[in-house]
Amino acid sequence: MGKMGIVMEIVLMIGLFAMTLGNGETECDLYTGKWELDSSYPLLLYNSSECPFIRKEFDCIKYGRPDRLYLHFRWHPFHCHLPRFDGEDLMERFREKKIMFIGDSISLNQWESLLCMLHAALPNSTIIQQSNDTIRTIIFQDYGTSVMLFLSHYLVDIEEEEDIGRVLKLDSIKNGDIWKEMDVLIFNTWLWWYRKGSTQPWDYIQIGNERVKDMDRMEAFRHGLRTWANWVDSEVDTNKTRVFFQGISPSHYNGSEWNEPGVRNCSKETMPVNGSTYPSGLPAASMTVQQVLSEISKPIHLLNITTLSQLRKDAHPSSYNGFKGMDCTHWCIAGLPDTWNQLLYAALIS
Ligand SMILES: *[C@@H]1O[C@H](CO)[C@@H](O)[C@H](O)[C@H]1NC(C)=O
Ligand SMILES: *[C@@H]1O[C@H](CO)[C@@H](O)[C@H](O)[C@H]1NC(C)=O
Ligand SMILES: *[C@@H]1O[C@H](CO)[C@@H](O)[C@H](O)[C@H]1NC(C)=O
Ligand SMILES: *[C@@H]1O[C@H](CO)[C@@H](O)[C@H](O)[C@H]1NC(C)=O
Ligand SMILES: *[C@@H]1O[C@H](CO)[C@@H](O)[C@H](O)[C@H]1NC(C)=O
Numbered sequence: 001m002g003k004m005g006i007v008m009e010i011v012l013m014i015g016l017f018a019m020t021l022g023n024g025e026t027e028c029d030l031y032t033g034k035w036e037l038d039s040s041y042p043l044l045l046y047n048s049s050e051c052p053f054i055r056k057e058f059d060c061i062k063y064g065r066p067d068r069l070y071l072h073f074r075w076h077p078f079h080c081h082l083p084r085f086d087g088e089d090l091m092e093r094f095r096e097k098k099i100m101f102i103g104d105s106i107s108l109n110q111w112e113s114l115l116c117m118l119h120a121a122l123p124n125s126t127i128i129q130q131s132n133d134t135i136r137t138i139i140f141q142d143y144g145t146s147v148m149l150f151l152s153h154y155l156v157d158i159e160e161e162e163d164i165g166r167v168l169k170l171d172s173i174k175n176g177d178i179w180k181e182m183d184v185l186i187f188n189t190w191l192w193w194y195r196k197g198s199t200q201p202w203d204y205i206q207i208g209n210e211r212v213k214d215m216d217r218m219e220a221f222r223h224g225l226r227t228w229a230n231w232v233d234s235e236v237d238t239n240k241t242r243v244f245f246q247g248i249s250p251s252h253y254n255g256s257e258w259n260e261p262g263v264r265n266c267s268k269e270t271m272p273v274n275g276s277t278y279p280s281g282l283p284a285a286s287m288t289v290q291q292v293l294s295e296i297s298k299p300i301h302l303l304n305i306t307t308l309s310q311l312r313k314d315a316h317p318s319s320y321n322g323f324k325g326m327d328c329t330h331w332c333i334a335g336l337p338d339t340w341n342q343l344l345y346a347a348l349i350s
């Protein structure tokens with residue numbers, strides 16, 4: 001082992017020692033840190049041209065994104081060591097187990113990134129795909145591990161009622177019986193709560209027995225999230241099932257947030273925001289998430305990706321996607337969601 005190798009080992013040992021001392025989450029906050037340029041990153045993970053799971057919405061390089069710098073930023077937590085992603089180790093630990101992402105297209109974004117990371121780590125593993133209207137499943141057959149996606153915009157239900165149309169039921173979670181059979185659950189919901197007009201997929205909101213045409217959307221979000229939180233507390237056996245909630249994934253359509261007033265989208269962004277704090281602070285929805293999650297008594301983990309993602313105004317597809325719209329909401333694959341999955345991995349092995 002060379003001198004550098006020994007130094008690295010020592011750094012690693014100190015990192016591990018700090019983590020054990022820190023008892024995981026309180027001392028060692030993986031979510032506070034900064035983005036560092038590292039030219040060797042992320043080809044350690046995968047080459048997006050060789051990943052068969054990327055939808056046209058996220059495949060930025062294939063659709064002509066010319067710059068590459070956005071691929072070379074590595075998340076560097078201030079107070080602890082972010083372990084290297086080891087796909088083989090993850091599969092060994094979750095042999096015959098089921099990992100499920102549940103939520104909107106941001107969950108899809110993260111699910112596809114994890115599949116690319118696992119596919120690159122286990123190039124010879126046989127993969128079986130099973131899909132139906134509700135669930136998409138990829139099984140890594142050598143391990144019997146399923147990595148699944150359950151699309152649900154609101155987590156709570158939308159039901160068709162004969163007399164009036166589609167009703168968003170803020171008190172009801174009918175899919176929970178499927179979810180609670182899983183071994184790892186990663187939830188997310190936010191994008192759809194402010195949809196109006198033709199993209200709003202419901203006609204009424206129902207709370208208890210009362211139906212209304214509309215209401216304060218943040219209140220609706222809080223109510224729906226509370227229903228989910230109560231479901232976790234009453235239904236999920238957290239001795240068997242690890243539960244994650246993904247913090248708000250930010251968009252970049254308002255340059256005032258990062259001190260470039262007048263900028264209206266992410267089309268010119270090729271660098272992260274400098275520093276470790278986002279000028280406009282956390283989005284209001286993060287406060288709601290924080291409040292509701294603090295009321296849960298079962299152990300759940302907040303995958304607190306909001307600030308670190310706010311800094312990445314450079315990591316969206318913008319117009320480099322297969323539908324040519326301007327997208328500053330989702331994220332390129334390869335790219336930022338790989339870091340979310342490294343953080344998920346770190347939480348799963350701790
Ligand atoms: C999430 O991380 C950010 C950045 O470190 C921090 O400001 C925020 O308080 C964290 N949220 C929670 C609920 O811990
Ligand atoms: C990624 O894979 C493609 C297709 O195999 C190859 O042409 C390209 O050179 C690779 N890129 C890198 C950076 O290795
Ligand atoms: C995958 O299989 C090929 C051909 O059998 C072999 O050369 C290669 O080393 C294998 N890769 C891994 C990571 O096992
Ligand atoms: C969809 O697939 C899942 C597992 O792959 C299965 O449990 C479920 O019953 C299927 N649902 C329908 C409606 O076929
Ligand atoms: C989880 O495990 C702990 C410790 O073994 C036990 O006290 C607790 O009752 C278990 N909870 C459930 C819901 O099984």
Ligand SMILES: *[C@@H]1O[C@H](CO)[C@@H](O)[C@H](O)[C@H]1NC(C)=O
Pocket residue numbers: 254256257280
């Ligand atoms: C843009 O961000 C600024 C700074 O956070 C805020 O004051 C303003 O209301 C935002 N504009 C819109 C249209 O959301």
Ligand SMILES: *[C@@H]1O[C@H](CO)[C@@H](O)[C@H](O)[C@H]1NC(C)=O
Pocket residue numbers: 262263264265266267326
């Ligand atoms: C994106 O922003 C640029 C400049 O900020 C503007 O010229 C362009 O029209 C915007 N594109 C879309 C689709 O909004």
Ligand SMILES: *[C@@H]1O[C@H](CO)[C@@H](O)[C@H](O)[C@H]1NC(C)=O
Pocket residue numbers: 274275
């Ligand atoms: C980023 O911030 C650091 C320290 O706060 C400063 O030294 C550096 O010049 C800044 N870079 C840019 C591009 O603003």
